[in-house]
Amino acid sequence: MRTSRAPQASPASRTARRTRRTRRYGAAGAAVLSLALALTLGTQATAVPGPPDAAGGPASAAPDTGIRQYEVTGVRGAPERSALAATGTAIDEVLHGSVLISADAAEAERLRALGYELAPLPAAAAGSGDVQAAAPSDYHTYESMRAVVDAAVARHPDLVSSQVIGRSHEGRDIIAVKVSADVAVDEDEPEILFTHNQHAREHLTVEMALYTLEELTSGYGSDARITRLLDTREIWLIPSVNPDGKTYDTESGAFRSWRKNRQPNAGSSAIGTDLNRNWDYMWGCCGGSSGSASSATYRGAAPESGPETRVVADFVRSRVVGGEQQITAHIDFHTYGELILWPYGYTYADTAPGLTADDRDAFAAVGRAMAASNGYTPQQSSDLYITDGSIGDWMWAEEGIFSYTFEMYPRSASGGGFYPPGSVIDRETARNREAVLILLENADCMYRSIGKEAQYCS
Structure with a gap:
């Protein structure tokens, strides 16, 4: 059991810290597929x-x-x-x-x-x-999501815990759910984080969080693979990063196609910051976000100016223990487009400061293995277009976390865009079961996927 936390390591030590961490976790794990899928263009979001x-x-x-x-x-x-x-x-x-x-x-x-x-x-x-979804009632509300989490904690107190890690602009709790054997003990195991609902209108991602929670808890003790993972991993779920935006998008009884949070902007009548342009790495650097408060991609007044961004960033920073970031892998779920994306988004280059050829190859190998399981298209984020201040770039560059963005169902607007019908929720969340397990299995040593376990994770 850990008894203390050390301050975050300096940027100069991140590469060495990442190598130490992967060496410690690298003794166990299975090899992943590295099937290459043809890269095709996809989608990132749409309206109704x-x-x-x-x-x-x-x-x-x-x-x-x-x-x-x-x-x-x-x-x-x-x-x-x-x-x-x-x-x-x-x-x-x-x-x-x-x-x-x-x-x-x-x-x-x-x-x-x-x-x-x-x-x-x-x-x-x-x-x-x-x-198309008939109404917001096809999806869980913020309140009913909380009820599902509370019920899981009550049913599985040894496997599941929930904590409030901060509050949104309007004062709603942002919760982190931990799933692990001996959940009350902070063990020296690889940690994996799943975040959902940064963009308000992407309600299918909250359903993904609840599916993952149910699958892990119901499988422990009955599914050997899940049991092994929960015995050797600590898994964190943040079901809704943007609870204010989620609520606003649905509270009228009709979808509003709202993307941002609900934070007012000084000197403007426009509301909201695009949380996925508000992260403190290459913020506003490269034309991949907007400085106009009325824009859908408004990056905010400063990095982490969105309270929800700061809450999640502080939580991630809190997982630095003994000078090492315990979170090794991450998926940020979005809709739509059926894509698996990896850093960097701010540059077209395959490698850049802090992202070596081996790093990039490990990202691609595991990304392609996950895509082979769910039929999504794997590619570097900037293959679509440049973004800056995104969560994936920050997770990797600042914290050394292998971070992926999943764009869930549908592949195109004809499948319902942001608001596919409730009848597809079970199918499309279960579609990602294998991809989630692949990431969990590789989280102890992502470099195993490129045959370099001995170099990085011995």
């Missing part, structure tokens, strides 16, 4: 079908916000997509030769004035009828 566009065609819209979805034509490669993203526009979906975006009328006109060609998305492409 709604009333006709002002030009007369159908478009995607949220009734309370006036947000519609448009296709922007003539945007082909990653540099052109990055240039569009640099205007402060949130790219929803990447197609061949175009992209989909969500925008209100003012944003659409601003982009047209910049020379972009926008066409309202046909309703059939945006998802309708039986491919």
Whole structure:
């Protein structure tokens, strides 16, 4: 049992610290697949079908916000997509030769004035009828999510604990759920973190957290693989990083297609910070976020200015014990696009300061193994377009954590976008079971996937 915590190591010592940690954990674990899948372009988010566009065609819209979805034509490669993203526009979906975006009328006109060609998305492409959630009641609310967690703690007190790690802007608890054999003991084992719901409208990710919790607890003692993992790992789940945004997106009884948190911005009537552009690594460096408070990708007034970002970052920093970060691997769940992404997002380069060729190869090998299990597309984050201030880049560069972003179902807007029907929740969360287990099994030595266990993890 650990009895003390040491302060966070300096940036200069992170590489050495990472090597020490992987050596300590590397004695056990199974080899992973390193199947290469063909890289294809995918999506990152979208909106919901709604009333006709002002030009007369159908478009995607949220009734309370006036947000519609448009296709922007003539945007082909990653540099052109990055240039569009640099205007402060949130790219929803990447197609061949175009992209989909969500925008209100003012944003659409601003982009047209910049020379972009926008066409309202046909309703059939945006998802309708039986491919779209009927109502927010298809998903757990923040309150019902808390009830599920509390019930799991009550049923499995030796396996599950829950703690409030901080509060949102509006005062809601942000909770971290720990799952491990002898859960009350802080053991010297690899720790794995799963975060969900940074973006408010991505409710399927909360369902993913609850699925994982149920699968781990129900499998302990009956499933040899899960039992072995819980005996040798400490697993953390943060089911909702953005509880205010989640609540706002659904509390009216209709989806609002809300992305950001609900924090006011000084000097502006615009609300909210994009939490996944608010992390303290390469914040605002590279055109991958917006400095405008009205933008969907507004990066905030400063790194970690979003209280929710700071809560999670402080929790991660608190897991530095004896000078070493105990969290070794991480997935941040988003919707949609069926992608598995790894750092860096701020640069197109495969390697960059703090990310060696071996690091990149280990990221890719485990990422491709996970993708082989769920059918997602594995690729470096910036293959889509440049982002900065993202959680994955921060986790790796600042804390030495192998961090992946999963973009869950659907693959395209035709599957329901942000709001697929409740009938697919069980199927699409279970679809990631094997990928989660692959990461858990490799968390003690990610370099095993490239045959370098002896070098890094002996």
